[in-house]
Amino acid sequence: MKTRSSIKEQIQRVREEAIVAAVNRLLATKGYDAMTVDEVAAEAGMAKASLYKLFTSKEELAGAAMVGVLDRALAFVDSLRDEAAKAAEAGLPTTPLDQLKAVTSWAMRTQLEGEMPSLPAQNSSLSTSLQSNDAYIDRLITLSNRLSIWITEAQTRGQLQAMLPSELVLYTLFARACDPVVALLKESGQYTNQQIVEWVLSTTFEGLALPQ
Amino acid sequence: MKTRSSIKEQIQRVREEAIVAAVNRLLATKGYDAMTVDEVAAEAGMAKASLYKLFTSKEELAGAAMVGVLDRALAFVDSLRDEAAKAAEAGLPTTPLDQLKAVTSWAMRTQLEGEMPSLPAQNSSLSTSLQSNDAYIDRLITLSNRLSIWITEAQTRGQLQAMLPSELVLYTLFARACDPVVALLKESGQYTNQQIVEWVLSTTFEGLALPQ
DNA sequence: GTCTATAGGTCGATAGAC
């Protein structure tokens, strides 16, 4: 009884993961509107009806994919904290600015690898459904809080412009995760991913202009 | 005969402008996918059939709106050149960096006023139709050329980072026209449009970090 | 005002596990 239900749950979980992975790929490549539920089912290797046993709507699919990236981002942030703690023991302190740059790099690399799901900026029905998705909101707030701590710390240390609202800095870093500049440079095919990340990171923190 | 056809053409032209204005508003507020042709017809105050006499597809509507903004951008760039010429005569030279900042401000103000049409970043059918829209491509190239001149001039003068490809600078400025950071700050309702423009302009050119 | 295709969402038949 117990094992049976556990096995069933495991199978269900595997299928869920296959679906979310498919949604993630499709959101990264085509975007929400161009993605069809039929495609998701095909990519995940199951019938649409089976998919609808696990997710009740297309919006919920998008929500699950967004929860997925946010979880990966949070895991990366945690790993950065751990590394920083170890480095500090070894006498190599890490600054909050370093951490913020590392997260931003991670987001851009994820985008370049085609693994960053992106949603339309302002879609009424989708964004309202996301706003009422507790799992999503929870992750978003947690991530924002973690980053905001680093941001204000960097500002008090004089590493970041203190006259900018920390909100603006936060939004700017989030925006790098779906920056069209990254996409365009990649599309041009002239540069390596590493080169692109370095350049955009540099323009984000040091700007386009030379110090006057 | 001649006058009659001319009048007809004028009427046709007025209707076209009403349509393009409606498309512009809808693209700025809801985006391409959420915009329906029925809405466009309603906003423009005519039957959908009449609309299809002037534009053969939804994609063409989007193209016409994009041509519209690019024309306004080019007009603004021209006005900047004229002003710079006059200022130079009066002994007040204008630097290419000033010009680039002015164009970027214009784009962000246009976005804040709800008059910046925006398209999905990577939509296959729409972007291919735009690529084969001669009027659009023509304006895009012209504008890119004008800006590229200022960019390379600013780089040789040491006003912009010379090690960045001018392409990256160009893309970055275009990206400000549909920057989600601007949209989010506006949505928060806490700041004036002028404040938002100043901040984003500053982070674009001087970066988030303090000069080390 | 009509036509038609597409895509989100459902249902009943089937097959395999116990």
Next chain:
DNA sequence: GTCTATCGACCTATAGAC
């Protein structure tokens, strides 16, 4: 034989096109 997970087939509304 029963139960349930799965899937092909189906329904229907919307929106582009004429």
